[in-house]
Amino acid sequence: MKHAILKVAFFFGLVSGGVAFTFFLFLYWKATDPLNNGRLLMDCLSGLLFVIAALLYFRKVIRGGWLHFWEALSIGFLTNLLSALVSAVLILLFITKVDTSVLPTHLHQLEQMLLLRKKEYVILAGEDNFKRQLEQTRLTTPMDMFWDELGKKGIIGFFLVLFVSILLRRQTYSIINPGGPTEKTPG
Numbered sequence: 001m002k003h004a005i006l007k008v009a010f011f012f013g014l015v016s017g018g019v020a021f022t023f024f025l026f027l028y029w030k031a032t033d034p035l036n037n038g039r040l041l042m043d044c045l046s047g048l049l050f051v052i053a054a055l056l057y058f059r060k061v062i063r064g065g066w067l068h069f070w071e072a073l074s075i076g077f078l079t080n081l082l083s084a085l086v087s088a089v090l091i092l093l094f095i096t097k098v099d100t101s102v103l104p105t106h107l108h109q110l111e112q113m114l115l116l117r118k119k120e121y122v123i124l125a126g127e128d129n130f131k132r133q134l135e136q137t138r139l140t141t142p143m144d145m146f147w148d149e150l151g152k153k154g155i156i157g158f159f160l161v162l163f164v165s166i167l168l169r170r171q172t173y174s175i176i177n178p179g180g181p182t183e184k185t186p187g
Contacts, residue, residue, distance in 0.1 A: 004062045005071060008054050009078035016050035016079065017086025020153075024091055028102065035095075035106040035145065040152055047083050047153065048160050051076045055168045069169040076161035084153035092146045103142055110137050 020043040027034035054075050059067040095102045114121065114134055121130050 004058070005074050006078070008058045008062070009075045010082060012050045012054035012057075013079040013082025014086055016047050016083035017090070019046050019050070020083060020087035021090040021094075024087070024094070028094075028099075033106050033109055034102065035091075036109075040156075043087065043153060044156050044160065047080055047157055048164070050083065051079050051157075051161055052164055052168070054079045055164065059168065059170060065170065067168060067170050069165055072165035072169050073161065076165050077158065080157035080161050081154060084150050084157065087153070088146050088149040091149060092142055095145065096142045103140070103145065107137060107140055 023039060023042050023046070024034045027036075027039060055067065055072050058071065058075055059065060063071070111134065114130070114137060118130060121133070125133075
């Protein structure tokens, strides 16, 4: 059973990470900023769809229509983590090996946005915090982008996986009524 969980999560996570990177490439070829936060919504949505697909596949094919909460949580978390890792690594390789101008362009746009909204930022956070934020933006490295990508998708995905795991679990037994379905072996 553990191997089936890993196989399903691995497959769906790889495909989901590839889809997220494809969306990054689509934005790159459309000559828009592929590192902007607008992409995060599409990445999380596609990741959520692949988590749901992985859970439904596991429930129907491997478990014969049944799914424990812990199985759903394990598959969903591993699928989301692998998806985030694959897309973050591919984006890191792209911005360091294929087109090194993507990150400086993105950082320049962020810096311009900060300077444009300086007045509102200073009112909310103060002049010192504004200067610190501007300096941090200027010093961002490709590895910072990697960890940012992994962190955002990991945290958002965790809460989505928790919610979906609760919704898709299906079992006929509990502590009061022990027992359960027989396991189907894949293949």
